[in-house]
Amino acid sequence: MAKRKLTQQQKRRVDEQLQNRKVEKKSTSTSSHNTQLGEEQTGLVITSFGKRVLVESETGEHYRCAIRQHLGKLVAGDQVIWQTDIEEQTGVVIRVLPRKHELSRPGFRGQTRMIAANIDFIGIVMPVLPGIHPDMIDRYLVAANQLDIPAIIIINKVDLLDNETDWEDIAALLEPYAEMGVELLPASTISHAGLEDLRAFMDGKNSVFVGPSGAGKSSLINALIPDLHIRVGTLSDATGLGKHTTTNSILYHLPPLNPSEQYGGNLIDSPGIRQFSPTPCSLSELENYYPDFSPYLGQCKYNNCTHSIEPHCAIKHAVEHGEIAVSRYQSFQRLLTEFKSEPEH
Ligand SMILES: Nc1nc2c(ncn2[C@@H]2O[C@H](COP(=O)(O)OP(=O)(O)OP(=O)(O)O)[C@@H](O)[C@H]2O)c(=O)[nH]1
Ligand SMILES: [Mg+2]
Ligand SMILES: [Zn+2]
Numbered sequence: 001m002a003k004r005k006l007t008q009q010q011k012r013r014v015d016e017q018l019q020n021r022k023v024e025k026k027s028t029s030t031s032s033h034n035t036q037l038g039e040e041q042t043g044l045v046i047t048s049f050g051k052r053v054l055v056e057s058e059t060g061e062h063y064r065c066a067i068r069q070h071l072g073k074l075v076a077g078d079q080v081i082w083q084t085d086i087e088e089q090t091g092v093v094i095r096v097l098p099r100k101h102e103l104s105r106p107g108f109r110g111q112t113r114m115i116a117a118n119i120d121f122i123g124i125v126m127p128v129l130p131g132i133h134p135d136m137i138d139r140y141l142v143a144a145n146q147l148d149i150p151a152i153i154i155i156n157k158v159d160l161l162d163n164e165t166d167w168e169d170i171a172a173l174l175e176p177y178a179e180m181g182v183e184l185l186p187a188s189t190i191s192h193a194g195l196e197d198l199r200a201f202m203d204g205k206n207s208v209f210v211g212p213s214g215a216g217k218s219s220l221i222n223a224l225i226p227d228l229h230i231r232v233g234t235l236s237d238a239t240g241l242g243k244h245t246t247t248n249s250i251l252y253h254l255p256p257l258n259p260s261e262q263y264g265g266n267l268i269d270s271p272g273i274r275q276f277s278p279t280p281c282s283l284s285e286l287e288n289y290y291p292d293f294s295p296y297l298g299q300c301k302y303n304n305c306t307h308s309i310e311p312h313c314a315i316k317h318a319v320e321h322g323e324i325a326v327s328r329y330q331s332f333q334r335l336l337t338e339f340k341s342e343p344e345h
Helices: 008-028 134-147 164-180 195-202 217-224 283-288 291-296 314-320 326-340
Strands: 041-049 052-057 062-067 079-085 090-096 102-106 112-117 121-127 151-156 184-186 205-210 250-253 265-269
Touching: 041 062, 052 079, 052 090, 062 079, 112 205, 121 134, 121 195, 134 151, 134 164, 134 326, 151 164, 151 217, 164 184, 164 291, 164 326, 184 195, 195 205, 195 217, 205 217, 217 265, 283 291, 283 326, 291 314, 291 326, 314 326
Parallel strands: 062 090, 121 151, 121 205, 151 184, 205 265
Antiparallel strands: 041 052, 041 079, 041 250, 052 062, 079 090, 102 112, 250 265
């Protein structure tokens, strides 16, 4: 964690808290057990590891906390009610405040893996090398649409592009997003290209970085937050695939752009994954999450057209005439097939 500057008022509150704790400690040290808990207070989950979480108190201190059994899984960004254990620098989470949003993905054996809670902005990080994956971008864009929050595509490692042809190939892949009005941001943690714009985008927001392993999510966060040294992975030359380094989502505070503010928002680093899947939804919902399909919807011969084998399909016609990108059509069909195999749909 970056060292935070506490305001005078906060320093005083921390001092008071420590003082109170000393007094409480004295008064409880004679008791035979130490199960007495401090007062209920609000906190922010910084990260979750197994059955425990790291909670930040309102005064900026971090406590390892157990979680009351019925609460289920917590994740970076969760707001909680918790109590300190007076004897130790630990605590227990007793309640989770209602989540505004949660980004999750299907995990093993039908379980849900949480990525982040209470976010209002998604940064999809894609590296120019080994390459941009439109299918993965589309999946995250569907998730952002489901949560009704904005997403931008961060094209990282642009320092590795050394000729026009490389640029042209990438621009061609990204064209559908530019046409849909999705913000595209070329960036590099080596040349620092794009970092100022990225910082401005995220100011005051609760953001999460997602994308494949090795895309440079942790490196970007290191570049955006001075004095932070998150371990980053090394890329295996043989496969060009990233070696997993980030294993849990972790929340970081962004330094303020405006010196009168304490923070400039929060940014959650998430572990890279090979494949992301949005929450399964119906055909008509999925259609609505593809804004480039909207001019053609309602024009197919059949009103429940899946745009695959049906005759007189306006979507397929648009694809054949270059009005909808083939990659977008393919990702739509893959999601539709995937969702159909889900028991609940
Ligand atoms: N050339 C170049 N390399 C970069 C850039 N950003 C990150 N890297 C390298 O890419 C590798 C992976 O970076 P990480 O930041 O660990 O990637 P990540 O997305 O956090 O990966 P996971 O934690 O596995 O999801 C490291 O070797 C970084 O040094 C960049 O802008 N340019
Ligand atoms: Mg990482
Ligand atoms: Zn159709």
